[in-house]
Amino acid sequence: MPSSEREKTVFVIDDDEIIRLSCEQILHKSGYRVETFGNGYEGIERLKAVKPPLLVVDIKMPELDGFEVIKIVRKIDPELVIVVITGYATIETAVDAMKMGAYDFLPKPFTPSELRLIIDRGFERWRLANETRLLRKQKEEVERKFVTLVSHQLKAPLGAVKQYLDVLLYTCRDQFSSEAIEWISRSQSRISEMISMIQDWLMLAKLDRGVLCESASLCDLGKIIEETLQEYQQIPSANEITLTGEIAPDLVPVRGDKAGLGLLVDNLVSNAVKYNRPGGKVTVRAGREGRSIVLEVSDTGLGIPQDFRPHLFEEFYRVKTPETQKIPGTGLGLVICKRIVDELGGSIEVDSKEGEYSVFTVKLPAAESEEEVDKN
Ligand SMILES: Nc1ncnc2c1ncn2[C@@H]1O[C@H](COP(=O)(O)OP(=O)(O)O)[C@@H](O)[C@H]1O
Ligand SMILES: [Mg+2]
Structure with a gap:
């Protein structure tokens, strides 16, 4: 079917033949292309092929009722605009239908202009949603x-x-x-x-x-930490920082993207080293807490004054103290960490005491099973 035809198609599913006929006549006069069906199964089958913008469906039908139709067609086409037809006594059911994703409802009996108004509005909504999608x-x-x-x-x-x-x-x-x-x-x-x-x-x-999410696998966080620490240990640091890893022996894999997890650990360790003092320490711990994996990066460095802490995960934000301002950075590292953690369904928090320490704690959901750990 040409898209110009499809874009003005209304499906009507109702077991009542009079309603089907009247909808067809009224909407046809308004320039719509109408297809009617006496039961949900037929309508749904045809809907898969045609993908109309709008569906009018009766709630009370003998075989498959309107609720079930809505549930199925929502999965087939999430953009479909659904209008439900209800008897006077079933306004509550109309509300329930709208909670399930119906756009509007039409109480029986309805006049031709009431039907036209709702259908015109439904099409307008479909058009706007389509436009928004296209613009996005x-x-x-x-x-x-x-x-x-x-x-x-x-x-x-x-x-x-x-x-x-x-x-x-x-x-x-x-x-x-x-x-x-x-x-x-x-x-x-x-x-x-x-x-x-x-x-x-x-x-x-x-x-x-969302590129990182696409390549999720089971990852060995302990190994990622060890590799990151090794890299930092190889770079002679001006401040002579001691880096230590403490990985719990019962650590289970994390479902995520290996590169993303590496970047997360790297950013946190990089900060712990950068904002440290001569002879300072950086400790990276990973362990299990119930159904979560906890990654903790702590340092004995400059710390972060309380007032600055709520803004740390904002783009380009850097702490403005005389000591930190001298240290180069972009203010994007923690934003990157936060995005990665969010994508993996976890959380990130910071605790710190100015002039003494900072601890960044990341909690990630533990993987359910331990097979297929990404060994690369
Ligand atoms: N471990 C830390 N100790 C002290 N300050 C930190 C620490 N980690 C982050 N910060 C502060 O948070 C700011 C934002 O960090 P980040 O997003 O990684 O950006 P960048 O390191 O590029 O400046 C830093 O500029 C720094 O002031
Ligand atoms: Mg940084």
Whole structure:
């Protein structure tokens, strides 16, 4: 059926032949294409093929009643606009039907103009919902294109400039004054910050598209923690931070995306190292608490003043104290953590004492079964 025909089609399911005929006549006159059915089964079968925008269905029918029809057609087409027909005595049932997703109801007996009004309104609603869906799709497409554009047009040249500066310093260092070297080094750090910002921002865009959720498997969180800690232990840290992992032996797998969980642990550990003191400690614990897996990243660092804590998971938010402001960052790391945790159906909290410690606690649902753990 051409979509112009489909878009003006109304299905009427009613066991009462008079209602079927009158609906057909009234709506036909208003320019709608009407198909009528004497019982739910026939209507549902045909609905699968035609996918009309609107369905008028009687609540009280002998075989399959209106409620059951609504339940089934909602699954077939969540966008379908449903209008229920009820007798005077069944207004409560109409309310129940609306709770199940019917758009409006029409008490019997109804006049032609009452029917037309409700059907016109129903079609208007369908049209608006369709338009919103289309606009959302277009917006997503624009965002996706923008992300690609940013990654190629911005990240690549910045990376190149950073490399030129590296080469410049490496090959011509003795030709520069110490002041010039200082300026070049500063340029390098600013460029690195910008690259990090773009990387974090791209990651957020990826998370928005739900990319991480698509590749969920059972993951060994203990292994992810160990790998992350090893990486940090290999980088000589200026502050000489001691990193320790404490993984409970009875830890069960987490259902999630391995890259996402890695990013979560990495961001939390990166903060615990960055906002620490010389000779400070970072401890990463993972254990089980009932049906949850608890990941805890604690440090003996600068801490976070109470007033700042409620804003930590907001985009680009950074704590403005003289000590933290000197440390480079994007203010996106915790936003990324929060998105990942949300996607996995968990929670993230922070506890801290200014000048003493910070603890980030993540709770994730434990996987039900332990097979097929992602060993890679
Ligand atoms: N472990 C921590 N100790 C102290 N402050 C922290 C810690 N983790 C995060 N913060 C504060 O929260 C802010 C936001 O963190 P984040 O989103 O990771 O951004 P970034 O590290 O890029 O600044 C940081 O700027 C820092 O001020
Ligand atoms: Mg960070």
